[in-house]
Amino acid sequence: MSSPTGGPKSRVYALLLRLFPRSFRDEYGGEMEALFARRRRDADGFAPRIGLWLETLVDTLTAAVRCHADLLRQDVLQALRTFRRAPGFTGAVLLVSALGIGAMTAAFSITDHVLLRPLPYAGWERLVAVWQSNGNYARTEPSPAVFHDWQQLNTSFESLGAWYSGAINLVGVGEPVRLESTALTPNLMDMLGVRPRLGRSFSQEDARPGAPQTLLLSHAVWQSRFAGDPSILGRAVRIDGAPATVIGVMAPDFSFPKRGMQAWRPLGFGEEDYKERDNNYLKVVGKLRPGVTIEAVRTEMGVISERLAKAYPPAPGATKAGSTLFPLRSDVPWRSRQLLMALVGAALCLLLIACANLASLLLARALVRRKEISVRTALGAGKGRLVRQLLTESALLALGGGVLGVAAGFASMPLLALLVPPSLPITELPRLDLRVLSVAAVVTMFTALAFGVLPALRACRGTGPADLREGGRSGVGGRRERLRGFLVGAEVTISVVLLISAGLLLRALSRIQDTDPGFKSAGVLTLRTALPSPEYDATLRRAQFYDRVLAQTRQLPGVTGAAYISSLPIAYGGGIWSVEVPGRPRDDSNQRASLRFVTPGYFATMNTPLRAGRDTDPSDTFEAPFVAVVSESFAKQYWPGKDPLGQHFKFAFMPRTVVGVVGDIRIRGLERESEPQVYVPYRQVADNSVSWYSPKDLVVRSAANPLDLMPALRDIVRAADPNQPISDIRLLADIVADDTAPRRVQVIVLGAFAAIACLLAGVGLHGLLSFGVATRSQEFAVRMAIGAERMDIIRLVAREGATLAAAGIGIGLVLAYAAGRSLQALLVGLNPGDLTTYAAALALVLAGTALGTFLPAWRAVRVSPAAALRAE
Numbered sequence: 001m002s003s004p005t006g007g008p009k010s011r012v013y014a015l016l017l018r019l020f021p022r023s024f025r026d027e028y029g030g031e032m033e034a035l036f037a038r039r040r041r042d043a044d045g046f047a048p049r050i051g052l053w054l055e056t057l058v059d060t061l062t063a064a065v066r067c068h069a070d071l072l073r074q075d076v077l078q079a080l081r082t083f084r085r086a087p088g089f090t091g092a093v094l095l096v097s098a099l100g101i102g103a104m105t106a107a108f109s110i111t112d113h114v115l116l117r118p119l120p121y122a123g124w125e126r127l128v129a130v131w132q133s134n135g136n137y138a139r140t141e142p143s144p145a146v147f148h149d150w151q152q153l154n155t156s157f158e159s160l161g162a163w164y165s166g167a168i169n170l171v172g173v174g175e176p177v178r179l180e181s182t183a184l185t186p187n188l189m190d191m192l193g194v195r196p197r198l199g200r201s202f203s204q205e206d207a208r209p210g211a212p213q214t215l216l217l218s219h220a221v222w223q224s225r226f227a228g229d230p231s232i233l234g235r236a237v238r239i240d241g242a243p244a245t246v247i248g249v250m251a252p253d254f255s256f257p258k259r260g261m262q263a264w265r266p267l268g269f270g271e272e273d274y275k276e277r278d279n280n281y282l283k284v285v286g287k288l289r290p291g292v293t294i295e296a297v298r299t300e301m302g303v304i305s306e307r308l309a310k311a312y313p314p315a316p317g318a319t320k321a322g323s324t325l326f327p328l329r330s331d332v333p334w335r336s337r338q339l340l341m342a343l344v345g346a347a348l349c350l351l352l353i354a355c356a357n358l359a360s361l362l363l364a365r366a367l368v369r370r371k372e373i374s375v376r377t378a379l380g381a382g383k384g385r386l387v388r389q390l391l392t393e394s395a396l397l398a399l400g401g402g403v404l405g406v407a408a409g410f411a412s413m414p415l416l417a418l419l420v421p422p423s424l425p426i427t428e429l430p431r432l433d434l435r436v437l438s439v440a441a442v443v444t445m446f447t448a449l450a451f452g453v454l455p456a457l458r459a460c461r462g463t464g465p466a467d468l469r470e471g472g473r474s475g476v477g478g479r480r481e482r483l484r485g486f487l488v489g490a491e492v493t494i495s496v497v498l499l500i501s502a503g504l505l506l507r508a509l510s511r512i513q514d515t516d517p518g519f520k521s522a523g524v525l526t527l528r529t530a531l532p533s534p535e536y537d538a539t540l541r542r543a544q545f546y547d548r549v550l551a552q553t554r555q556l557p558g559v560t561g562a563a564y565i566s567s568l569p570i571a572y573g574g575g576i577w578s579v580e581v582p583g584r585p586r587d588d589s590n591q592r593a594s595l596r597f598v599t600p601g602y603f604a605t606m607n608t609p610l611r612a613g614r615d616t617d618p619s620d621t622f623e624a625p626f627v628a629v630v631s632e633s634f635a636k637q638y639w640p641g642k643d644p645l646g647q648h649f650k651f652a653f654m655p656r657t658v659v660g661v662v663g664d665i666r667i668r669g670l671e672r673e674s675e676p677q678v679y680v681p682y683r684q685v686a687d688n689s690v691s692w693y694s695p696k697d698l699v700v701r702s703a704a705n706p707l708d709l710m711p712a713l714r715d716i717v718r719a720a721d722p723n724q725p726i727s728d729i730r731l732l733a734d735i736v737a738d739d740t741a742p743r744r745v746q747v748i749v750l751g752a753f754a755a756i757a758c759l760l761a762g763v764g765l766h767g768l769l770s771f772g773v774a775t776r777s778q779e780f781a782v783r784m785a786i787g788a789e790r791m792d793i794i795r796l797v798a799r800e801g802a803t804l805a806a807a808g809i810g811i812g813l814v815l816a817y818a819a820g821r822s823l824q825a826l827l828v829g830l831n832p833g834d835l836t837t838y839a840a841a842l843a844l845v846l847a848g849t850a851l852g853t854f855l856p857a858w859r860a861v862r863v864s865p866a867a868a869l870r871a872e
Helices: 011-017 022-042 046-085 087-116 144-153 187-192 219-226 294-311 334-368 370-378 383-411 413-419 434-460 479-513 539-553 602-606 632-638 706-720 732-739 741-775 777-785 790-822 835-861 865-871
Strands: 127-134 137-140 157-165 168-171 177-179 181-184 213-217 236-239 242-249 263-266 283-288 322-327 524-528 559-565 576-580 592-598 610-613 627-631 648-651 654-662 677-681 697-702 727-731
Touching: 011 022, 011 046, 022 046, 046 087, 046 383, 087 334, 087 383, 087 413, 087 434, 087 741, 127 294, 144 157, 144 294, 157 187, 168 263, 177 727, 187 283, 213 219, 213 236, 283 294, 294 322, 334 413, 334 434, 334 479, 334 741, 383 413, 383 434, 413 741, 479 741, 479 790, 479 835, 524 706, 524 732, 539 559, 539 697, 539 706, 559 602, 602 697, 627 632, 632 654, 632 677, 654 677, 697 706, 706 727, 727 732, 732 741, 741 835, 790 835
Parallel strands: 181 263, 213 242, 592 677, 627 654
Antiparallel strands: 127 137, 127 283, 127 322, 157 181, 157 283, 168 177, 168 236, 213 263, 236 242, 524 697, 524 727, 559 592, 559 697, 576 592, 576 648, 610 654, 627 677, 648 654
């Protein structure tokens, strides 16, 4: 092979020329190869040839970049001129691409934020949560004794730390305030790899029993309560009535164990803490040694559990305790994980339907521009040059849609933030960082390729002189229309899947919201006045506070009831204790119930029905017989077919007699099954005993607006104890509503996605049929000229639309049922083939397709036969 001048042709240089655009190579490639061949022939010696190649390489790269930049500039200017000539088309493409890209960006951002992004701790991938397992409970808190044994016996953990959360009263800095706090072992901060922004962290001396109390503050509390005072270190405050010293302030972005934590205290144990092995309240985090796998740790912890079971045998009938481990990053509530995965699936569906719609729009646009493309071909433009021009237009449209989509996605973040579980140590809103922008860029590129390449190739294929004639239709119809029909059918299919999935979740949400929680939430105000220890360790001291607050609250205008309880239902679902019934074998896996201490009048205030017996009474003191009010489920489980009143059982260390039976309350939320409940009189507890369960939450029912009571309630609490803060002021109805808030957000988002998909499918069908009517106007004119009725033409056009819709609906129904089966865990018993949902979704799809079909059909029969034939 030789060059045009007769010299040998360089294959390497030919490859270098491929850096240039093809149109440039076709025009100048031969001359450039001939010139290089002469220069190579004239280069005599090794050094001149190396210099020639280096010079050629630099010149080629530089010239190729300039050439591509020049062509890109030309293509961009031409694309902008094209967009200005068709503003309606341009706006439609930008809107559709923005919807698809925005949905995917928002879904990825929130899912990445919750499920994928690394935790804000050093060595986060080696952090694991360690739980005790017991019978039906795969995750229970260990006691200090068990935690101590785990620390001593394991060899796989680099460090093992414990913590528990509990709010504290901060006094001495303005108004008394309630702070969310966590008590943690001093090694936990080092395990997480964090240091205070100011001051120091906890030492082992801080955790020694009897040591002076120390405190770490969050950055937000330091700013809000102490005005960011740099001399905060060493400041004396009072927490829960006891003196404490501030030793540090954490960084603004630090959260542990969950978002919104405000203070941290040292946690230590003495010999007394190790005597009671059933005092379960700790949460445990371990950091694996480098190279140790979690499977190896599970094996070792299983061996340790067996050793402890032999050393401390469980009571007769009780279940042997084990252990459960999993990565700390995966500690995401199951429901939140399911909701997010469904959101990602829906966003992907919307992106696909947007791409299908865009491809259909560009195919139609390309067919309209065939004459323009034929003219440019006749003037010498190559196919590659034309394809490049069309791809540049698609890329610019996708880029514009991507920018709009990212903006729209992040504008929706405040709504999607409700899907972020508050139990995670992450911020409420995801950040717009390089990670998210990279994904958005990939989605934008995918969108540009998905809807740009095929239309560009189709538009430049088969153009010829016939397309230059006025009215020429040489390239219209056939495979192109079948392709657009396939895309429209795919849009209908995806819209059916989204509509049915959103409908199923909406029906499930409706069923959940219709669930009876066991009380009436309307008109009830709740607030917390957690009494500090040791000031209120004595039961009589606490009772005096409750009695005074309740007596004055019940005298307020409009108040129809007021009472205290240990913790509100739904807001707190724990407090599980084992139950012992005389004559019944002990079974720890089933014999458990939740414990609440209550004041008289609680059930009447909550409108929880009293089924039998009586409520608790002021006469139920520590000196009187120990009694309890139990739920219906408790009575049915332990005394089926018998009168529960007067029955005896042991619960929370004390033997008790049933004096009342009340309706069941869903203490764990509307979706979760709740344990049977036991309600104990607030005075029937020993001093310094289970003080955490003492009543904290005040519930007030009012015939008027409950929030109007707050000023008077603040005065009442202040009069009872000037140092007692009020916190967690909420309407009970809001607590119930918040239980389903993530579901509501998901239904709103999926419903919006489904509505957009249905609209896009209708628009796509309308565009396809409209284009078909425009290109077949002469055919319709001939039909009507030879006697066809207008209804015949309408039926012809409608039949095409109905065929596409039927195909899409048929496939969509099958896929929707499969999607419903995958969502079954979120449907709370609803059949994934629910006929009502399917009928409603089909009605919406049929209405959308009917609207998309009607206008083109009506336009077809309005064609004047004479005018159409003259145009032909």
